[in-house]
Amino acid sequence: MPPLKWWKWITIPLMVYVVYMGLMGKVPRLPILNETVRNLYFHVPMWFGMIFLFGASVWFSIQYLRTGNIEHDVKAASYVDIGIVFGILGLLTGMLWAKFTWGEYWSNDPKQNASAIGMMIYFGYLLLRGSLSSDRDKARISSVYSIFAFAILIPLIYVLPRFTDSLHPGNGGNPGFNPYDQARYMRPVFYPAVLGWTLTGFWIGDLIIRYKLIVKNRIENG
Amino acid sequence: MTSLHHLYILVSKDLKVEFRQRILTATILLFVASACFTIYQVFFAGKARVNPLVWNAIFWMVVLFSSFQVVGKSFAKELDKQFWYYLFIVKSELLIVSKLIYHFLMLNVTSWLAWFFLSVFFTNPVQDVGLFAVAIELACLGLAAGLTLISAISAKAGKNSSLLPVLGFPLIIPTLLFVIKLSVNALDSLGWDLALPHIATLASLDCIMVALSFILFPYLWRG
Numbered sequence: 001m002p003p004l005k006w007w008k009w010i011t012i013p014l015m016v017y018v019v020y021m022g023l024m025g026k027v028p029r030l031p032i033l034n035e036t037v038r039n040l041y042f043h044v045p046m047w048f049g050m051i052f053l054f055g056a057s058v059w060f061s062i063q064y065l066r067t068g069n070i071e072h073d074v075k076a077a078s079y080v081d082i083g084i085v086f087g088i089l090g091l092l093t094g095m096l097w098a099k100f101t102w103g104e105y106w107s108n109d110p111k112q113n114a115s116a117i118g119m120m121i122y123f124g125y126l127l128l129r130g131s132l133s134s135d136r137d138k139a140r141i142s143s144v145y146s147i148f149a150f151a152i153l154i155p156l157i158y159v160l161p162r163f164t165d166s167l168h169p170g171n172g173g174n175p176g177f178n179p180y181d182q183a184r185y186m187r188p189v190f191y192p193a194v195l196g197w198t199l200t201g202f203w204i205g206d207l208i209i210r211y212k213l214i215v216k217n218r219i220e221n222g
Numbered sequence: 223m224t225s226l227h228h229l230y231i232l233v234s235k236d237l238k239v240e241f242r243q244r245i246l247t248a249t250i251l252l253f254v255a256s257a258c259f260t261i262y263q264v265f266f267a268g269k270a271r272v273n274p275l276v277w278n279a280i281f282w283m284v285v286l287f288s289s290f291q292v293v294g295k296s297f298a299k300e301l302d303k304q305f306w307y308y309l310f311i312v313k314s315e316l317l318i319v320s321k322l323i324y325h326f327l328m329l330n331v332t333s334w335l336a337w338f339f340l341s342v343f344f345t346n347p348v349q350d351v352g353l354f355a356v357a358i359e360l361a362c363l364g365l366a367a368g369l370t371l372i373s374a375i376s377a378k379a380g381k382n383s384s385l386l387p388v389l390g391f392p393l394i395i396p397t398l399l400f401v402i403k404l405s406v407n408a409l410d411s412l413g414w415d416l417a418l419p420h421i422a423t424l425a426s427l428d429c430i431m432v433a434l435s436f437i438l439f440p441y442l443w444r445g
Contacts, residue, residue, distance in 0.1 A: 065441045120392035127388060131379050141378050144442045148371055148434050149393060155427055156396045 008203055014196035021189045039097045041189055045197035046090030047115070051157075052198050053083035053205060054122070058150045061143035073139035074216065076146065077129065078208040080122055082201050087119050114156045121149045228312045232320035236296075237327070246295070247331075254288050254332050258339035265344075274347035274409045281340055282402060285361065286394065288332040293325055293369040294386050297377035309443070318370060318439035322432065325366040333358050349411035356417075357405040360424045364397035367431035374442055397431075400424040 022041040057079035064072035094112065095105045106112065128145055132138040240247055261280055265272055272280070308317060337346075337358070348354045369390050376385040400423055407417040 117392045117395050124389045124392060128375070128379060128385065131385060137378070141375055141442060144371070144438045145375055145389065148431075148438060151430055151434055152368070152393050152396055152427075155423075155430070159423060160396060160399060 007199060011196060011199040011203055014192050015200060018189060018193045018196045022193065025189055036097055036100050037186075039093055040186065041193040042197075043090060043093040043097055044190070045194045046086050046093060048194045049198045049201040050083050050086040050090060050118075053079045053086060053201050054118075054150060054153075056202070056205075057083060058147055061146045064139055064143050065147075070135060070139055071213070073135075073143065074212050075205075075209050076143065078212060079205045080125055080146070081208055082205045084119065084122050084126075085204075086197075086201055087115065087122070091115055091119065110160060111157070114160060117156060118153050121153060125149065225313065225316060228316050229320055229323075232308075232312065232316060233323050233327075236320065236324040240324075240328075250288065250291055250328070250332060251335060253291050254284065254335045255339055257284050257287065258336060258343055261340075262343035272344050275406070277340065277344055277347050278402065278405055278409055280344075281336060282361070282398060282405070284336045284340070285329075285333045286365070286398065288336065289329055289365045289369060290387055290390065292328045292332060293366075293373045293390075294383070296321060296325065297373050314440045314443050315436055317443070318374070318435050321374075322366050322370050322435065325370055326362050329362040329365055330359075333362060347409055350408045350413075353408035353411075353414065353417055354405055356421065357401055357408055360404070360421065360428060361397065361401040363428045364401065364424065364431065365394060367428055367435060368394045368397055371431075371435040371439060371442070374439065378442065397424070397427060400427065 018041060022038055057076045060072045060076035060079065063069070064076060091112075094115075098107050098109070098112070099105050102109075125142060125146055129138050129142050132141060261284070264270075270276075337348075340346075369386070372390045372393060373386055376389060379385055400420055404417055404420040404424060407413075407420070
């Protein structure tokens with residue numbers, strides 16, 4: 001067994017710290033939010049993780065189109081797999097949080113809608129890969145789709161909400177709560193949480209890639 | 223100049239084929255007409271009131287669904303060996319641009335027609351005609367840019383005909399959302415000052431999609 005890479009050694013203590021502080025640490029007492037404010041350490045990092053993972057996938061799609069090395073395509077597809085898991089978890093934790101604070105699981109919030117559209121786009125990616133049989137076709141056509149889709153997803157997530165009132169904190173004059181101002185002691189947990197969850201996502205992605213490459217080699221070598 | 227000349231030939235070829243096999247154009251026109259009439263019947267039978275905002279939603283739904291009719295067929299037609307012949311004589315970027323222009327023109331036909339039919343069956347709630355026309359043009363460009371590459375992708379993926387809408391719907395939602403915001407401005411005649419940010423955003427989104435189609439299509443088609 002090869003030794004763990006250095007960034008994996010960082011991930012382990014980060015996640016232990018984040019999960020412990022997330023459940024046990026001191027949080028501000030705020031009306032409506034109450035203890036759900038702890039979701040900040042779990043819900044928000046899912047979105048950061050998802051965007052970084054999809055970004056990595058697009059990067060490897062571009063690399064595939066430039067070089068034609070099929071390994072890049074395996075990486076691109078694996079990061080989409082784990083990105084979708086992060087997306088679904090982000091949606092679920094968000095819906096749960098929304099039920100407790102905004103009153104409804106689905107509140108027609110632009111960010112919520114945008115993330116649902118993002119999920120649809122990447123389910124389409126899986127569908128497209130499923131309907132192609134040859135590895136080369138699969139790699140080339142899904143790379144083209146993935147780059148095109150990501151370029152449309154970014155304005156959807158970052159531009160559209162600025163034109164619309166959002167229930168999310170910091171949008172459309174919504175006072176809500178601002179964890180960065182109100183609780184300075186949440187910041188030392190929040191930033192490690194973002195880093196830790198993102199690294200966890202890349203770690204799982206790394207495992208999927210290694211598994212897929214082993215299967216691929218076995219098939220090619222009989 | 224040869225590129226422009228090639229482009230002109232490709233687009234006029236598509237239009238000529240469309241015109242000679244009038245049955246294709248007629249199908250699309252009838253699609254729009256019967257869609258509008260069906261919606262009218264549904265609303266009439268259900269005694270539903272149509273206010274301008276509902277009219278707006280109906281209009282863009284008709285445009286959206288007819289755009290899948292327009293875009294869906296064009297690459298399926300080209301999948302045969304004829305298309306490989308084009309690849310030898312013109313740059314592949316030109317092929318996607320010619321398809322884009324062709325789709326843009328056809329979508330113009332369907333959306334102006336949808337406006338006409340919905341105005342006849344219901345009323346015409348549009349107060350600022352100029353702004354609404356701008357919204358239509360930007361929407362046609364956005365739909366053409368968003369769906370042309372996707373239709374090439376789904377044509378490449380084979381016979382699965384529902385792949386185009388499945389891949390196309392989520393990608394077209396951003397364009398539609400901005401178009402709806404813009405056209406609501408046109409309905410209420412709120413003036414160009416308020417609409418200008420929407421026009422700018424929509425135009426830049428269209429530009430991104432056109433540019434990406436142009437860059438990515440050669441990779442898709444050559445392999």
